[in-house]
Amino acid sequence: MKTLGHWLASPWRRSAAAAVAGALPVLAFPAPSLWWWAYVALVPWLLLLRTAPTAKRAAYDGWCGGFGFMLAMHHWLLPSLHVFTFVIAALLGALWAPWGRLVRHLLGGTPSLSRVAVALVVLPSGWLAAELVRSWQGLGGPWGMLGSSQWQVAPALRLASVGGVWLLSFLLVALNVAVAVLVAVRGARVPAVAGLVATAAATSAAWIYAPRPVVDGQVRIAVVQPGVIGGPDSGERRFDREEQLTRRLAGQGVDLIVWGESSVGFDLGDRPDLARRLADLSRATGADILVNVDARRSDKPGIYKSSVLVGPDGLTGQRYDKMRLVPFGEYIPARSLLGWATSVGKAAGEDRRRGSQPVVMDVGDGLRAGPMVCFETAFPDMTRHLTREGVDVLIGQSATSTFQQSWAPGQHASLAALRAAETGRPMVHATLTGVSAVHGPDGERVGSRLGTDASATQVYEIPLAHGTTPYVRYGDWTVHAALLILVGWAAGEGVRTLRLRRSAPEPPAPPVRTAHGSPARPGR
Incomplete structure (x- = not known):
């Protein structure tokens, strides 16, 4: 009997699986409106990305998943834009290629406790970076942001008054990462549980302390x-x-x-x-x-x-x-080119x-x-x-x-x-x-x-x-924090890589050969 890993060995099957996994979050939005589904909808995609055989393949799986997400979210455009809907989904889906590599880097193999802890903040930040770019009006705007799936959940709406829809997206991705770690990484369940507790604590704190509008x-x-x-x-x-x-x-x-x-x-x-x-x-x-x-x-x-x-x-x-x-x-846009x-x-x-x-x-x-x-x-x-x-x-x-x-x-x-x-x-x-x-x-x-x-x-x-509200007063602070997290993490990775290169032992010098081609003996 073939295992799932053997079935996914085919590049075409793996790409199709990534596209389907990326499309799953759409069920949390209207019309299905299964808002609770957003809490685990990214888990299949995360599990696929972390098992990618190479970083390049992880980036491709991220792209395919982003394509599936964009196509599913905007599938109702097909009668109007026809084949161009696929072109738009492919272009926007590429924004998740770096995120795919990031997932594999932080969660691939047997990640340490520290890597899992970092993943709980870096991966949501990477997701927000993709949502930020695609939110530009010329690329279609912020339609279908992950946090928007919580439009009928009162505690989530209270969180929106603190950090906008961006904060909801950040916490939802963090929650999905924690669940994926609980499912697939047995030795790193402590930070995953801590992430779940932190998300619940943030929601509770916003519910209790966030200023409410005065009617x-x-x-x-x-x-x-x-x-x-x-x-x-x-x-x-x-x-x-x-x-x-x-x-x-x-x-x-x-x-x-x-x-x-x-x-x-x-x-x-x-x-x-x-x-x-x-x-x-x-x-x-x-x-x-x-x-x-x-x-x-x-x-x-x-x-x-x-x-x-x-x-x-x-x-x-x-x-x-x-x-x-x-x-x-x-x-x-660019009518002379895309007319x-x-x-x-x-x-x-x-x-x-x-x-x-x-x-x-x-x-x-x-x-x-x-x-x-x-x-x-x-x-x-x-x-x-x-x-x-x-x-x-x-x-x-x-x-x-x-x-x-x-x-x-x-x-x-x-x-x-x-x-x-x-x-x-x-x-x-x-x-x-x-x-x-x-x-x-x-x-x-x-x-x-x-x-x-x-x-x-x-x-x-x-x-x-x-x-x-705090969101009106402080604006998109969640986005700014996410970008700072990504910059800080990238700087830390750069320093760590540099230290590893400096501490690596020097390779042995090749032996000096005599004019006759035989190795020279010490002392001669």
């Missing part, structure tokens, strides 16, 4: 979700449906009404009739309306996606233009234009709202900046109708819980076609969600909170 008010915000509307004249018919739904909110005492991304497909400067209809809705409901315009601007060249606030007197002049665009969906993506999928035929700065909007009687558009809610630095600017409520306007029957809407909606917990500010996630949701200042769900099958309105009683 000192309430606001009523309504979300309007028209549902899927396609076919000819879909823009006009969607506006009609949104108008019909909004009129139902008259007399309900709402403070703000939020429409989803691309809810208005025409520039309101070119369509004063639509602007008047929105003003009429604002007067009828007694609330300002935050719409999202996806159209070519009448006052400047190019297409913008913009959050526009409309009051009873018409356009208020408060507008936010989306700053961070979706690669390939809203623009093509061929439009021929194999639904990549952007024309690049959208970017806004220049975040905007805090004054709504009604003193409410300050910070709008973001779709993809931007994945970036924790954006919500942190808006919180520092004094917002009372965070608002994300989104549209995932292209991926309606996939895991994407649920994954996107879950990000609101993380952003709310990180900042101590409630967040409204309003979409065209679902999932729409609201989370309070602790990250807890407020009210019921509007699923992808709903065409409706929902009014939410949202608690308002003030105060500053």
